[in-house]
Amino acid sequence: MKILVVDDDRDLLELVAFALAQAGFGVVKAMDTRAALATFDAELPNLVILDINLPSGSGLDVCRAIRERSTVPVMMLTVRSEEEDLVKALEIGADDYLTKPFSPRTLLARVRALLRRAGLEAGDALAAGSLRLDLESHSLRIGDEASIRLTRLETRLMQLLIAQAGKVVSAERLLAHVWGQRGSGDRQLLKQLVHRLRQKIEPDPAAPRYLHTEPGVGYRLGAD
Amino acid sequence: MKILVVDDDRDLLELVAFALAQAGFGVVKAMDTRAALATFDAELPNLVILDINLPSGSGLDVCRAIRERSTVPVMMLTVRSEEEDLVKALEIGADDYLTKPFSPRTLLARVRALLRRAGLEAGDALAAGSLRLDLESHSLRIGDEASIRLTRLETRLMQLLIAQAGKVVSAERLLAHVWGQRGSGDRQLLKQLVHRLRQKIEPDPAAPRYLHTEPGVGYRLGAD
DNA sequence: CCGGACGGTTACAAAGTGGTTACGCCGCGC
DNA sequence: GCGCGGCGTAACCACTTTGTAACCGTCCGG
Numbered sequence A, B: 001m002k003i004l005v006v007d008d009d010r011d012l013l014e015l016v017a018f019a020l021a022q023a024g025f026g027v028v029k030a031m032d033t034r035a036a037l038a039t040f041d042a043e044l045p046n047l048v049i050l051d052i053n054l055p056s057g058s059g060l061d062v063c064r065a066i067r068e069r070s071t072v073p074v075m076m077l078t079v080r081s082e083e084e085d086l087v088k089a090l091e092i093g094a095d096d097y098l099t100k101p102f103s104p105r106t107l108l109a110r111v112r113a114l115l116r117r118a119g120l121e122a123g124d125a126l127a128a129g130s131l132r133l134d135l136e137s138h139s140l141r142i143g144d145e146a147s148i149r150l151t152r153l154e155t156r157l158m159q160l161l162i163a164q165a166g167k168v169v170s171a172e173r174l175l176a177h178v179w180g181q182r183g184s185g186d187r188q189l190l191k192q193l194v195h196r197l198r199q200k201i202e203p204d205p206a207a208p209r210y211l212h213t214e215p216g217v218g219y220r221l222g223a224d
Numbered sequence C: 001c002c003g004g005a006c007g008g009t010t011a012c013a014a015a016g017t018g019g020t021t022a023c024g025c026c027g028c029g030c
Numbered sequence D: 001g002c003g004c005g006g007c008g009t010a011a012c013c014a015c016t017t018t019g020t021a022a023c024c025g026t027c028c029g030g
Helices: A010-022 A033-043 A059-069 A080-092 A104-117 A152-163 A171-183 A187-201 B010-022 B033-043 B059-069 B080-092 B104-117 B152-163 B171-183 B187-201
Strands: A002-006 A026-030 A047-051 A074-079 A096-100 A126-128 A131-134 A139-142 A168-170 A211-214 A218-221 B002-006 B026-030 B047-051 B074-079 B096-100 B125-128 B131-134 B139-142 B168-170 B211-214 B218-221
Touching: A002 A010, A002 A033, A010 A026, A010 A104, A010 B080, A026 A033, A033 A059, A033 A171, A047 A059, A047 A104, A059 A074, A059 A080, A074 A080, A074 A104, A080 A096, A096 A104, A126 A152, A131 A152, A152 A171, A152 A187, A152 A218, A168 A171, A171 A187, A171 A218, A187 A211, B002 B010, B002 B033, B010 B026, B010 B104, B026 B033, B033 B059, B047 B059, B047 B104, B059 B074, B059 B080, B074 B080, B074 B104, B080 B096, B096 B104, B125 B152, B131 B152, B152 B171, B152 B187, B152 B218, B168 B171, B171 B187, B171 B218, B187 B211
Parallel strands: A002 A026, A002 A047, A047 A074, A074 A096, B002 B026, B002 B047, B047 B074, B074 B096
Antiparallel strands: A126 A131, A131 A139, A168 A218, A211 A218, B125 B131, B131 B139, B168 B218, B211 B218
16 A cells, blocks of 8 residues: 655655554655656555645645546645635545644544545555556466566556556556656657567457557557 | 663663563663663664663664664654654664653554564564574574575575565565665675575575566565 | 658667676684 | 685676667558
């Protein structure tokens, strides 16, 4: 279970991250809005904890941007004086909030409650149709077949496709997820990766059964 | 299982020591930084509980000194007002913390969690499949064969692999477990250790039967 | 028709990963 | 002091993964 924590106060960030890690959660960190969104795209966390006031633009903007691409639970951190912001945050789609200062114990209780509410408690088993992806071992299982070993990049590609199974995912978004900043605009990278992945997972790579092309848009994982 | 407790407050020290002894742990005590390090070297405890503010220099210094010579789990004791110190402690390499006041029950739960995480919980015998590892004597037994003597590092490696038998363990995690902070990022260290271990335990080191490589991820102990 | 955009494919180069050999340092018992 | 085991470091090799370029067909608007 992976949690993204966004806060510009390094001490608080580390403390929250540590408390979560202690409790067995995977943690990724970001200290400004740009890094927050980049990390979100790269890591696809199961939950986001977001300080409402960041120096580089508001945490509200980050929350809004996240809501445009995902329904992941979002928890906002606020200080008491920001109650109007809080209302806005909940309107935008934040799921819960915590008023500073708070104890790690409270934080954990709220996080668990959110995850339970989102029905995400059980592991990170990432699956769609007959496809099951194991992020730990970089392996993909199709139905009852022997599992296929994927490379690092192939795993990241499948991760986003499975998370969005059945929906078209734009080439731009896939590039950002797999390569981050660097791959931006480079269709050839994606073309190659898709080709190589199809060779591995498709019974007939020329007539894809799982990884479909949506001309002019991007790719889509067949819901089967 | 031996635990070192360091605190200048005699009452608290005795209370903690009593709770631990009650739960069946061996306890050694120290009341200042000098005694703490001397006792650590003399007793080589399996876990250290360390008050963060000692009159004779900070508990942080003690923690740092311990980290220079060992990856033993360290738990810090703090009061709520010392949160910056806490962040420093975690950076230095402390593994957990407890905010005073705390109940003996909480203390024990945390101590057990730490030991479990370090893979030190169940007696001294760890086993998986036909492999049995004796942490005391640093020896490994495969089925009914004569037991093989392992070095200190080889033992630590096997310890984590056996604890996670059948599952892939990332190179990063193995490095952290065997070398602590210092080994971070150094693949060559792990490469060598695995090589040497395979020479000792594998019938055919070129085609490993127990210690399998998971390319791009880490290693896995065959469930056999 | 022509030409360009686009996606798939082939080919090859560059970078990374893991296994192996070799060597040097250090602490320790003899 | 010497030899030795344990460990760190570097270098080499084979292989895999990833990046880059070029070529091919199809589709489509002029």
